Amino acid sequence: MFPDSGSSKNHADLIAAARQQFESARRADRRPAGFEGGTSDRLNRGEHPVDAIRGYEILREIHRGGQGVVYQAIQTSTRRTVAIKVLREGPFAGEQDRNRFERETAILAQLSHPHIVGIIDRGVESGCYYFIMDFVDGASLERYADAENLDIRSRLRLFTEVCEAVNFAHLRGIIHRDLKPGNILIDTNGRPRILDFGLAKSTDGEAASFGSQTLTGQFVGSLPWASPEQVQGDAAQIDTRTDVYSLGIMLYHLLTGTFPYRVAGSMRDVLDNIVRAEPPAPSSVVGRGAITSGSGRPERLDRDLDAIVLKCLGKDREGRYQTAGELARDIRRYLAGEPVEARRQGTWYVVGKSLKRHRVAAAVSAGFLVLVLAASVVSLALWRMAVRERDEAVAAQRRADLEAAKSIQIARFAQDMLSGIDPATAGDLDKRLMRLVLDDAAARVERELAGQPAVEASIRRTIGLSYQAIGEWPSAARQLEKSLELFRAAASEMDPETLGVLNDLGMLYKEQGRLPDAQAACEKAIEGRTLLLGPEHRDTLISRSNLAEVLKEQGNPLEAEALNRIVLEARTRTLGPEHPDTLTSLNNLAIDLQMLQRTDEAEAILRKVIEVESRVKGPTHPESMRTVNNLAIILQYTGRLEEAENILREGVALRERVLGKDHPDTLRSLGTLAETIRRKGDLPEAEKMFRHVIDEYRRVLGSAHPTVALHIYTLANIVATRGDLPGAEPLFREALEICRTSLPPSHLQTGHSKLGLAACMLKLKKFSEAEELLLEVQKLFEGNPEVDRYWHQSLAVCFMNLYGDRYKESPNNADAEKTAYWRERAIQLTPPTSQPASAPASDAGAPCSSAPAQQKSTA
Amino acid sequence: MSTSQGQSDSPQHDLVRRAVQGDIDALTELLATHGPQVEAKLKIGRQWRNVLEPGDVMQVTYLEAFMQIGSFRPDRADAFTAWLRRIAENNLRDAIRGLERQKQPQPCRRVEAGVTADSFVCLYEHLAATSATPSRIVAKEDTKRLLEAAIAGLPDDYAATVRMYDLEGRPIAEVCKTMNRSAGAVHMLRARAHDRLCELLGSASNWFGSRA
Known part of the structure; x- marks a missing residue:
């Protein structure tokens, strides 16, 4: 045992006692056969199920779960930190395990979302299946919220981001089935990231192959966050609303520090609570000081939040939010001070909420409200009169229905x-x-x-x-x-x-x-x-x-x-x-x-x-x-x-x-034909065709369309190739500008346009702009598996030429070293045997981008 | 070529290197040097001082240092102190968190008095909540056996806290009295015990899986 606490002076005693406990625990090999040591034990022995994965340097084991082992690693080409999940049984894994692992890989591949851990690559090494993910360095949702001392509004904002990510998965037919704080990490930038889709269910034909719960106590998911339909074991009932329920439990816990019902005790009682116990309103269980505001004052939950949380926790799925997106929207309404959907039924509530939001306007409108109420009384009297005329109205309705039916016929x-x-x-x-x-x-x-x-x-x-x-x-x-x-x-x-x-x-x-x-x-x-x-x-x-x-x-x-x-x-x-x-x-x-x-x-x-x-x-x-x-x-x-x-x-x-000369599909065919002519070497004919296609596209699609940019870019290359660099420069700039305004910043077409403009600038001796563009392209290409060797080589050649030309104008060691580096890099990237791989978009018609730079002889 | 980092050959660096490689004496020396500095920077709010002292925090911090040193990766000259401080702050935060929650009735977080297989299942589920470990298919008896094995691998104070508080459901005051520790220290021990159990259970699922 440690010595009594209370003295902070005798550190030597404290350290000695700690050391004794540590050594005692280490010596005591009281674990059953097959029970491996903790993380650090294994690390110290240097044991990994898979020795090496090409292109990655394994640093340490992060986690060992039922299905796989996760390592922290460095991607050697980019030096970025990644996580690698390896199928636990390695080459000895059974078919079912491999299929399940592949399914998780496929699910993650669909889920490219900033708040869902992203998959980078996948493969098989020495018979071991693995996939590479983003490495998330962070704390679980609740731990983060507590550690950062987040107030209620900050917690809700964070939680909304989680809901939106879950909704993103739902939209792709994926139900997580194991949502809980431990599967949601908050990274060092304060962004939530959802992990572990190992238990996820795809609504596309994959029947819930694992039951939910059996009488012998078997269970899939995590009990405290499980929904009634999960614990009742009816796989057909598991849908997006199951995840909404788990989100509700998390929200309850995040706001109150407790679960909505007792999840400890005998299994029978816990299951019974999940299926039957009506949760108390969160505001009724929060003690003073549970969550404090920025000023340190304890915050209280209100009835709107109660309604939102309790709507998630409906025992009947129909009573819950139908999607995580609906939940997110309602929380946002709450944060904006608007009436929440969860309390929509009450007209007085909506009126009250509106008045609260617009206090000043409400004061001005008070007189109007009186008039409205008076009008309501009059309306009531009129309604009573209307009841007497109901029979006549029914007849009129019949006539109206007939007219409507006739209208529908006409419409059809x-x-x-x-x-x-x-x-x-x-x-x-x-x-x-x-x-x-x-x-x-x-x-x-x-x-x-x-x-x-x-x-x-x-x-x-x-x-x-x-x-x-x-x-x-x-x-x-x-x-x-x-x-x-x-x-x-x-x-x-x-x-x-x-x-x-x-x-x-x-x-x-x-x-x-x-x-x-x-x-x-x-x-x-x-x-x-x-x-x-x-x-x-x-x-x-x-x-x-x-x-x-x-x-x-x-x-x-x-x-x-x-x-x-x-x-x-x-x-x-x-x-x-x-x-x-x-x-x-x-x-x-x-x-x-x-x-x-x-x-x-x-x-x-x-x-x-x-x-x-x-x-x-x-x-x-x-x-x-x-x-x-x-x-x-x-x-x-x-x-x-x-x-x-x-x-x-x-x-x-x-x-x-069939479609007409100016139909976009016709223009696509024409653009593809122009590119084929270009590749065959008939540049004057190709240029003429491209100019025609661009004019037509501008008319049909407008000048800001990415397709227009792609064609202008190719035209610019043709113009540059025939030596008219001043003519090519504005074309490259226009193509890039359209990309910037019409495509996401990470889109490769933007990178290609930048590279084209950089090559042009290089030839015009505008070195500093060329360098700036090339560095941007380098950042864009780095670690992007969709960039093929051709484009990497083109980039290397441009860099080599940039530093080589600049060195010739003003010799200096830095440029000489950089030239040598990029020359080496360009040589390493075997010249392509085919044209660049920026394949055109669907139907696609648009031309494949042409080579942005010609390789020079060594500088 | 000259090195610019300036720490590669220092005695401090050598101690850290040896400690990371498993030299317990080296770590003991490092802790003796840096522990007091870390303790001096701990800030415990006035309202907690009668149930938590800096020494409580440092006790658990030292034990954690022995247990975690294998995963420490020094990247700069003052990395060891920063690392030790992070452990201490983490412990302090968990202690306060436990003390705050202790002020509220929280029946949901506790298991029933008396150790049963269900108590183990519930503890397992609770642990799964704070790690990324999915529960998967868990059988009661397997859970009990696994948890018992995992608890047996914990340092004595960690094991005692989990047994008394989580599994036997004893009140915190009774646990404090039995262990002769402050309430803050018990909460801290429990939090760290849970961390270790999560690690051990993560590896244990290997053993689980072969039977599931």
Whole structure:
């Protein structure tokens, strides 16, 4: 035993006692066979299940769990700290363990979110499966909140971020099933990161393979945070609301320091509490001083917070927030002082809350309120009179219903007529005529359907989609946005029609390059459709597939691939392998693979899709033509230029006839053809074609679209290659500016544009701007698995030339050393055997970016 | 080439290197040198001083130092002091946290009096809450056996705290009296005991898994 406490003077005694306890514990080998020592013991013995993983330097074991062992390591190429999870049994792992591990990998790959621990790479080393994750250096949620002495509002803000990350997973069909403070670390920047999806359930066909709980006391998840449906063992009942329940328990604990019911004691009692015990309001269990404000004063919880927390903890799933997103939104409302959804039922509550928010305005409005109350009394009298007239009203209602039915019939007829506008069904009709018909229809809707919002919404949606089909995107956006507004007002946010228009808008925004808007619309559509229709309903899968396309467009092909594979699997299983939707998924997956430089796989898939699609959809269907164009891109990418050119010339002619000369799909084909011509070496012809395509794109898409930037960038390269550097510079700058304004900062197209401009600046001897740009590109490329060797080599060559040229102008040791370094680096990166791998986007048409710099002879 | 760090050959650095490699005498010497400085910087609020003294904190801090030294990675000259201070502050924080919560009735955090297999399951679940260890498929008897084994691997004071407070459900005052320790010290010992158990249970799940 230690000596008595109370004396801080005799440190020698304290240290000696500590040493004695330590040695005693170390000597006492009282553990059963197979029970390994603690972390430091193992480390001191230097034992790792896997000795080495190429490219990583293992530092220490962080954690050993049921499924895997997690190490802290350094990625040798970038020197960044990472975490490596290795399948526990190593090469001896059974098939089930490997599958489960792969599933966790696949789930994490879908979840690229700042608050979810991200996956960097995966692989197999000496038979050991592993994946590389972000390393999170931090404390668990509650420990952090306590250590930082966070007040209630700060806790809520932090918790909202957690909810949003959980919602992000839900939108991708992933239910965590083991949410608890220990699985949420707060990093050193105060950002929450959700860990450990080892028990997660994917709603895509993966039945809950592990039961939840058995009579013998077996259980999956963590008991104190488990929901009633989890402990009752009904796997079919586990859905997003299960996670909402766990979030509710966490929130309760975060605010009160206690659980909402007793989770200790006999197993029977604990389970009974989870299923039946009604939790007391958080405000009633918090003792004074539980959480203190910044000024040190104890904070009290109010009824709004009680309502939010208790709504999460409904025993019946229907009574809870339906998604983690709803919960987050309600907490945000609370933080903003607005009425919370959890207490929506009470009109007096809403009025009271509004008055509280707007104290000054409320005082002014007090007189008005009296008038409103007086009016209410009058209304009551009128209502009594109205009751007497009810019978007559019923008859009137019948007449109105008949009129409504008639309107719907008319609307359907009009929709059928308008659907002929879609080139997919209209074949090669004159597109100018279609546009005129649509313009006329839009004007008449405005005039003639103003009093019938539901019908107007429906017709506007059809007109919007028709405009979209002929490439008239601004008009399409106007119609769809108005339709959404009307549906929201006439039906609700959760109405199938409302969700349908949201989904349409998501795709339209994607085409317009409004990527954040597109992502938000797709996510809302998925959220609603998942709840309303189920995760594998055809419409839900369409929205998820659309989200994958948006993610790809934003420069996340890995994430897109993971999501597309899930959708493809579900579609093949539920719709059949030759269903048009399944074929679309295959086409999308092929593009992902092409972007990830897995060209052979992509080509094989596309050839198969073309064969089936021409049979199922017909060769002039826009999607069939799109798949053919994608094959041409792969041929071009792999240097089979003649074959690519033939397919493209045929494709351009077909698209011009079916879609029109200025349809974005036609322009895509033309752009791909121009790039093929460039690669064949006919620069004057390629330049002419690019200028034409850019002009057309500017007209159709607007000048700020990323596709315009990509084509301008390629044109700039052509101009630079023929030696007109002053002519190339403004083009490079314009391309970069569009990227900066229309794409996320980490998008590779931005990096390519910077590299192009840097190479141009270098040749114009503007060294300092060139260096600044190159350093930015270096940062962007660093550790990014999507940047292939070609681009790394181009960067190295640019650096080498920069320092070499600068040295020639003004010899100095620093530039000489840097030149030598980058020359060595450029040599290490074997020259590419093919063109750069910045594969064009879906259907993609857009040209592959050209080489930003030519390698010089050694400086 | 000259080194600019200036610490590589110092006696201090040599002591740290030996300590990290498992030389207990070296660590003892380091603690004797740096412990008083760390203690001097501990700030215990007035309201806690009758139930927690700096010496309480340093007792547990020294024990933790012996247990954690293998994972210490010195990266600068004053790294050892900073490391020791972090351990001490962590202990102090947990002690105060425990004392604060002790002021409120918290039946939910406690297991029932009397040791049963359920007590072990509940303790296991509680520990899982503070680590990233998912509970997975846990059988009661396995849990009990594992926890008993893990507790047996703890330093005596840690083990006694967990047994009396967590498993037997004794009131804090009784635990303090039996162990002849202040309430703050007991909370600190319990927090550290839980940390160690989490580590041990993490590795124990290896053993678990083969039977699940």
